[in-house]
Amino acid sequence: MRKGFLVLVAILVLGLALAPCGWTAQKTIKIGINAPITGDIPKVGEGSKYAAEMWLEDINAAGGLEVGGVKYNVEVVVEDNESKPESAAKAATKLITEDEVLAIVGPQASSQAIPAGEMANNYGTPMISPWSTNPDTTKDRPFVFRGCFLDPFQGPVVANFIKEEFGFTKAAVLYDVASDYPKGLAEVFKEAWEKNNGPGSVVAFESFTTKDADFSSQLTNIINSGAQVLFTPQYYNEVALIVQQAHELGWKNPIVGSDSWGSAETVKLCGEDCYGLFFSTHYASAGATGATKAFIERYNKKYGYVPDDVGALTWDALRIVQAAIEGTGGLSGDLKKDREKVKDALAGIKEFAGITGKMTFTPDGDPIKCAVIVRISDKGEFEFFKSVCP
Amino acid sequence: MVEKNGASSIDTPKRFVRLRQFLGDIPLLAWLFGGLISVLVETQVGDALASLLGLPKVPVLFGCVLALKHPLLLPGALAYVSVIYIATIVLVGKITARPFNLLAEKMIQWPIVIPVAIHLITLYAIMHVWSDISLYRELTLKLTLIAIMLTLSLNIINGYMGEFSCSHPGFMSLGAYGASAIMVLFFVNDRLFGKALLPEALGPFFFPIALILGGVAAALGALLIAIPSFKTRGDYLAIISLAFMFIVKSLFENLQFMGGARGIKGQPDLANLPTVFIWLVICVWVINNFVRSTMGKALNAVRDDEMAAEAMTVNTRRTKMVAFLFAAFWAGVAGGLFAHTVRFINPNTFGVQRLAEVLAMVYFGGLNSVYGSIVGAVSLNLLSEMLRPLALFKWIIIPLLLILIMIYRPTGLVAFKEFDVRKLIQPKHKSEKEV
Numbered sequence: 001m002r003k004g005f006l007v008l009v010a011i012l013v014l015g016l017a018l019a020p021c022g023w024t025a026q027k028t029i030k031i032g033i034n035a036p037i038t039g040d041i042p043k044v045g046e047g048s049k050y051a052a053e054m055w056l057e058d059i060n061a062a063g064g065l066e067v068g069g070v071k072y073n074v075e076v077v078v079e080d081n082e083s084k085p086e087s088a089a090k091a092a093t094k095l096i097t098e099d100e101v102l103a104i105v106g107p108q109a110s111s112q113a114i115p116a117g118e119m120a121n122n123y124g125t126p127m128i129s130p131w132s133t134n135p136d137t138t139k140d141r142p143f144v145f146r147g148c149f150l151d152p153f154q155g156p157v158v159a160n161f162i163k164e165e166f167g168f169t170k171a172a173v174l175y176d177v178a179s180d181y182p183k184g185l186a187e188v189f190k191e192a193w194e195k196n197n198g199p200g201s202v203v204a205f206e207s208f209t210t211k212d213a214d215f216s217s218q219l220t221n222i223i224n225s226g227a228q229v230l231f232t233p234q235y236y237n238e239v240a241l242i243v244q245q246a247h248e249l250g251w252k253n254p255i256v257g258s259d260s261w262g263s264a265e266t267v268k269l270c271g272e273d274c275y276g277l278f279f280s281t282h283y284a285s286a287g288a289t290g291a292t293k294a295f296i297e298r299y300n301k302k303y304g305y306v307p308d309d310v311g312a313l314t315w316d317a318l319r320i321v322q323a324a325i326e327g328t329g330g331l332s333g334d335l336k337k338d339r340e341k342v343k344d345a346l347a348g349i350k351e352f353a354g355i356t357g358k359m360t361f362t363p364d365g366d367p368i369k370c371a372v373i374v375r376i377s378d379k380g381e382f383e384f385f386k387s388v389c390p
Numbered sequence: 391m392v393e394k395n396g397a398s399s400i401d402t403p404k405r406f407v408r409l410r411q412f413l414g415d416i417p418l419l420a421w422l423f424g425g426l427i428s429v430l431v432e433t434q435v436g437d438a439l440a441s442l443l444g445l446p447k448v449p450v451l452f453g454c455v456l457a458l459k460h461p462l463l464l465p466g467a468l469a470y471v472s473v474i475y476i477a478t479i480v481l482v483g484k485i486t487a488r489p490f491n492l493l494a495e496k497m498i499q500w501p502i503v504i505p506v507a508i509h510l511i512t513l514y515a516i517m518h519v520w521s522d523i524s525l526y527r528e529l530t531l532k533l534t535l536i537a538i539m540l541t542l543s544l545n546i547i548n549g550y551m552g553e554f555s556c557s558h559p560g561f562m563s564l565g566a567y568g569a570s571a572i573m574v575l576f577f578v579n580d581r582l583f584g585k586a587l588l589p590e591a592l593g594p595f596f597f598p599i600a601l602i603l604g605g606v607a608a609a610l611g612a613l614l615i616a617i618p619s620f621k622t623r624g625d626y627l628a629i630i631s632l633a634f635m636f637i638v639k640s641l642f643e644n645l646q647f648m649g650g651a652r653g654i655k656g657q658p659d660l661a662n663l664p665t666v667f668i669w670l671v672i673c674v675w676v677i678n679n680f681v682r683s684t685m686g687k688a689l690n691a692v693r694d695d696e697m698a699a700e701a702m703t704v705n706t707r708r709t710k711m712v713a714f715l716f717a718a719f720w721a722g723v724a725g726g727l728f729a730h731t732v733r734f735i736n737p738n739t740f741g742v743q744r745l746a747e748v749l750a751m752v753y754f755g756g757l758n759s760v761y762g763s764i765v766g767a768v769s770l771n772l773l774s775e776m777l778r779p780l781a782l783f784k785w786i787i788i789p790l791l792l793i794l795i796m797i798y799r800p801t802g803l804v805a806f807k808e809f810d811v812r813k814l815i816q817p818k819h820k821s822e823k824e825v
Contacts, residue, residue: 080778084739085732085739089734090775111738114653180653
């Protein structure tokens with residue numbers, strides 16, 4: 001026993017002698033990523049992580065981040081929130097108090113972004129959620145921002161687009177009542193549609209519950225209602241089922257979706273049934289130009305697939321944080337003051353040219369930016385069709 | 391007792407016997423005092439020691455997170471933990487063992503309330519000082535304490551009553567929604583319920599009432615499920631209670647005035663550490679008394695053989711009903727505290743995943759035991775925080791651990807052990823003779 005103890009002590013001492021190098025080096029800026037690496041939506045977490053890795057590569061290639069004439073090392077701390085609300089709150093608190101990050105990017109989904117935003121706002125740390133569409137995330141929280149447009153903007157965009165493009169007057173909606181995002185968007189769409197076409201013009205407003213796989217009764221109602229178009233703001237796995245089942249039941253009219261369609265999986269699961277359909281989203285990957293194209297190609301080359309909107313939005317969020325940090329004109333080293341400065345710089349950002357469009361933040365921390373209408377081409381690519389600005 | 395050390399005690403029993411002899415004469419209060427000193431030492435010299443050892447910061451959860459992220463820092467973290475915690479606690483405990491033993495001897499003659507209060511105050515002081523160092527520690531600690539309440543309440547049904555109930559997340563959500571709705575309605579200007587009806591300053595006084603009402607709501611829910619389901623046993627009860635959980639979840643998904651799928655946010659920040667701690671103490675005290683009362687023994691009789699219990703004049707139906715409602719009540723209170731700690735709830739929070747977590751804590755810690763619930767909740771919660779840097783591998787390690795526990799200790803780590811407060815706080819001179 002004694003011998004083992006001595007060996008242990010020897011190892012400890014040796015380890016201690018070696019360890020301290022590397023900690024006293026250059027000044028470092030830390031950026032936290034609060035992402036669902038495990039849990040229900042790991043693909044979203046992966047997209048966020050990859051975007052952050054690419055961003056860090058760029059920064060390192062430039063030799064660090066220059067703020068007010070001083071070069072800083074940048075470290076990205078990725079924390080897993082298991083796609084659970086309480087875990088997201090813990091991850092945010094850990095990033096703020098333990099890792100002492102200057103700003104946080106993420107969480108992505110609203111049910112995690114709301115509690116995490118609470119912590120970030122309480123402890124005075126700027127946070128951008130790239131993907132959360134729930135108004136509660138940023139409401140009354142000066143330190144919390146988001147990187148995407150809100151549902152109250154997206155709903156009317158889709159409603160107006162259908163009106164202008166097809167001239168239809170009767171629409172049907174099919175949505176998941178148990179999931180926060182589809183439900184909110186379905187209601188906003190209904191309101192906007194009825195404003196355009198008069199009350200009662202949404203002829204079928206059908207719902208189902210998460211993980212349902214058979215939509216035939218709802219779809220039959222929709223077909224019988226005489227609707228000219230179906231709007232379904234669902235996620236990729238449900239989109240495939242809904243579209244295929246609708247076609248089997250004899251639905252010939254267009255089906256329109258929202259930004260939740262914008263995953264590479266949609267076309268993979270849905271196949272030819274989805275070709276020619278439209279949805280509104282943050283950016284179009286096929287036919288992109290400039291910085292957007294460069295980003296997509298680089299991502300595709302590095303990770304082997306075309307990034308979906310989460311990746312692109314996370315990338316933009318990181319770039320906005322970078323711009324804000326650079327815009328502070330110099331950091332004091334006092335974390336509390338620096339975070340305050342970054343927050344002010346974020347709020348003051350005007351016309352930031354991101355790969356998902358230009359953005360300016362409202363006082364609530366929500367961006368004013370354009371939506372894109374995408375058509376799924378006959379090759380299954382997401383083709384730019386039209387851009388709608390507020 | 392020797393079995394506690396498992397396999398290693400077979401090879402080298404002497405070492406552990408000697409260790410136990412060495413530590414055996416330290417009474418609980420001396421341990422707590424040692425803990426208090428060690429956390430006080432940490433606040434004073436923690437930063438200095440950490441930088442001396444080359445650590446970037448005071449290790450937050452016993453150095454585990456740090457060591458996993460930067461394996462090179464493992465020796466530093468180990469040294470930190472052994473100096474600050476292990477060495478200090480053992481040293482102080484050993485030195486003060488004699489005076490505290492004398493004190494314990496005196497205290498055992500006083501009314502039980504006084505020594506218990508002294509112990510609890512010391513315990514709280516440790517937690518307070520420890521969590522003061524970092525907000526992350528505080529949040530983790532609060533959620534762990536809430537998890538203990540939840541585990542304990544499920545243990546009444548699954549351990550003491552011997553039924554397999556799956557409806558605990560349902561009860562928890564009833565409590566969480568009940569308490570949140572009351573607090574948000576009365577004290578918060580909110581999108582959902584409009585303007586606050588009462589001044590915010592009254593919030594802290596209403597908070598306990600809201601928690602109790604949340605608990606009552608959960609108990610009423612339990613009554614709804616108890617009436618039809620107690621005609622069945624075993625698997626059927628499990629299925630019915632599982633169905634109940636889903637019913638509650640979709641109820642809240644469809645209740646628009648309660649926020650629907652979007653949930654409720656902005657609960658007032660009232661669940662601070664002392665509040666959670668006091669509720670936990672009340673919960674442990676009440677549940678411990680319950681399971682050691684005649685009712686608790688009747689419950690055990692029902693578990694072992696319902697027919698025989700009935701024949702021995704135990705009113706089985708009433709016993710089961712009371713236990714079920716009682717457990718649901720505490721789950722509801724825990725849910726209310728949870729909602730006010732995270733300050734956001736949505737129906738998805740109380741789904742199958744939560745059920746799996748709670749069940750794991752109960753079965754990991756040990757059935758039919760208050761100790762077991764505490765051990766299970768604390769170890770699984772801390773473990774899942776400490777292994778956070780491993781991301782996906784965490785979900786391989788923890789289930790693996792559970793499987794191993796189920797193989798080697800099928801009823802959990804500390805099952806069927808009575809939580810006797812008197813025994814805990816008594817002086818420890820004589821224990822040497824036992825060994």
